[in-house]
Amino acid sequence: MAAMKKPQWISELQRQAAGLGGQHLRIGVTGLSRAGKTTFITGLINQLENHQRGLLARRAPFDRLEAVRWQRDGVEQPFAYLDALAALSAEPARWPASTTDLSRVVIDLRFRQTGVLSRLQQYRTLRVEILDYPGEWLLDLPLLELDYGQWCEQMRSWLDSEPRRSIAGALRDELAVIDPLSPAEPQRLQQLAGAWTAFLQRSRSEAALSRNQPGRFLLPGAGVAPEMLQFVPLLAGNRHIRAGAGSWWAECEARFRYYRDFIVKGFYDEHFSRLDRQILLVDMLSPMDAGQTALTDLKAALESVLQSFRYGRNSLWRRFWQPRISRLAVCATKVDQVAPEQQRAVQQCLEDLLTDSLSEVRHGGVQVRGFPLAALRATRQEGDTLVAGLEGQSGLVRYQPGGVPAHLPLDLQVEGPELLKLRPPAGLHRNEPFPHYRMDDLIGWMVEGVAL
Ligand SMILES: Nc1nc2c(ncn2[C@@H]2O[C@H](COP(=O)(O)OP(=O)(O)OP(=O)(O)O)[C@@H](O)[C@H]2O)c(=O)[nH]1
Numbered sequence: 095m096a097a098m099k100k101p102q103w104i105s106e107l108q109r110q111a112a113g114l115g116g117q118h119l120r121i122g123v124t125g126l127s128r129a130g131k132t133t134f135i136t137g138l139i140n141q142l143e144n145h146q147r148g149l150l151a152r153r154a155p156f157d158r159l160e161a162v163r164w165q166r167d168g169v170e171q172p173f174a175y176l177d178a179l180a181a182l183s184a185e186p187a188r189w190p191a192s193t194t195d196l197s198r199v200v201i202d203l204r205f206r207q208t209g210v211l212s213r214l215q216q217y218r219t220l221r222v223e224i225l226d227y228p229g230e231w232l233l234d235l236p237l238l239e240l241d242y243g244q245w246c247e248q249m250r251s252w253l254d255s256e257p258r259r260s261i262a263g264a265l266r267d268e269l270a271v272i273d274p275l276s277p278a279e280p281q282r283l284q285q286l287a288g289a290w291t292a293f294l295q296r297s298r299s300e301a302a303l304s305r306n307q308p309g310r311f312l313l314p315g316a317g318v319a320p321e322m323l324q325f326v327p328l329l330a331g332n333r334h335i336r337a338g339a340g341s342w343w344a345e346c347e348a349r350f351r352y353y354r355d356f357i358v359k360g361f362y363d364e365h366f367s368r369l370d371r372q373i374l375l376v377d378m379l380s381p382m383d384a385g386q387t388a389l390t391d392l393k394a395a396l397e398s399v400l401q402s403f404r405y406g407r408n409s410l411w412r413r414f415w416q417p418r419i420s421r422l423a424v425c426a427t428k429v430d431q432v433a434p435e436q437q438r439a440v441q442q443c444l445e446d447l448l449t450d451s452l453s454e455v456r457h458g459g460v461q462v463r464g465f466p467l468a469a470l471r472a473t474r475q476e477g478d479t480l481v482a483g484l485e486g487q488s489g490l491v492r493y494q495p496g497g498v499p500a501h502l503p504l505d506l507q508v509e510g511p512e513l514l515k516l517r518p519p520a521g522l523h524r525n526e527p528f529p530h531y532r533m534d535d536l537i538g539w540m541v542e543g544v545a546l
Pocket residue numbers: 125126127128129130131132133134189190191192193194227228229230427428429430431467468469470471472473516
């Protein structure tokens with residue numbers, strides 16, 4: 095019998111369906127320095143690559159996932175997945191290195207179609223795009239709203255209070271005595287910019303502070319000329335100053351403007367434009383451990399990052415209303431450091447910290463959900479103790495993590511659990527799903543609602 099010719103309308107439908115088959119999902123992974131972004135992205139690729147063996151296998155639409163391809167060809171600055179894997183699967187295992195520049199992740203997922211649709215089109219593809227970057231850069235977003243004089247005022251008020259006042263020490267006085275209208279001294283300016291960088295480093299390492307600006311002083315990234323990073327806040331200045339060419343003020347202001355309008359704006363556009371969904375990763379446990387000032391700074395830092403959404407013509411806030419970002423996952427990271435029954439309390443403390451910002455985001459029509467997350471579980475539970483390896487040591491330790499309050503008190507005074515420096519678990523391999531907490535729930539929620 096001769097093969098039946100396919101009616102033309104079926105061919106046309108097939109052609110259209112093929113055109114519709116490729117979907118894009120841009121996920122913004124937003125997190126301050128050390129929040130766990132790189133480990134999370136590595137874990138995400140690992141869970142997707144091993145979807146058949148992990149918890150995703152039982153969850154729609156991943157039960158129809160046929161193939162996963164981590165794309166490198168044609169991707170500018172691809173994410174160093176293999177380097178991260180090499181560190182994690184080393185003997186002894188190491189965490190991925192802290193990020194020093196922007197990189198991109200592109201993952202293509204191919205889903206099998208079922209039922210009637212499968213006649214028209216056998217597969218649908220989803221391209222997931224994510225950026226990784228040093229967390230320090232995120233803290234520059236609020237600069238988009240400031241001019242140089244306002245920034246100087248803000249820095250003066252930050253340096254007036256502890257712990258920044260003590261950390262800055264003599265630098266604060268040096269910056270305060272400079273007359274902004276006097277002629278600039280390039281060599282001294284260079285020294286002061288170096289001293290400001292050292293101040294930011296100490297704020298981060300000694301006091302666990304989050305708001306360390308300008309972030310590129312800590313991690314410049316490629317393509318930023320070092321001389322453009324030579325400016326400091328002139329503490330005697332204010333928003334009303336106007337100064338002639340060649341003055342301290344003019345020199346610092348010009349570089350501040352370049353920093354704000356090209357470097358920060360460029361990153362903002364790259365990170366925040368065209369996002370479909372967003373994952374906010376927050377290491378809540380370290381600042382809870384460090385104490386009240388670290389928590390206060392974290393709160394202010396996250397609020398200002400979330401507020402960046404509201405500003406500007408190209409603001410996310412407007413897209414929330416449209417709404418373009420339809421889902422925001424808020425995740426307390428590294429919760430494997432506490433007992434499983436304490437993990438929800440860590441998440442609750444994070445949501446307590448961000449109550450106002452999150453209700454504004456919800457008000458804008460965005461779905462918000464919390465996930466106490468561990469992208470990579472470094473601990474194992476045995477009875478009421480946790481078992482894990484410590485960084486720089488062999489063997490395992492058994493310990494009981496301290497308590498986590500059910501809620502964050504309003505004055506942010508908490509006794510956090512004592513944290514140990516854990517190393518990743520032994521025996522990780524690219525072709526086995528990593529142990530984790532709730533990565534499957536999060537990944538499932540991120541793609542929910544995408545027609546696949
Ligand atoms: N126990 C545990 N520790 C984690 C986990 N994820 C990250 N960490 C720890 O947190 C550190 C920082 O994680 P990264 O993934 O490098 O964080 P990041 O947000 O990429 O940091 P930057 O690149 O510096 O902005 C790691 O070196 C680990 O010590 C996790 O799932 N569990």
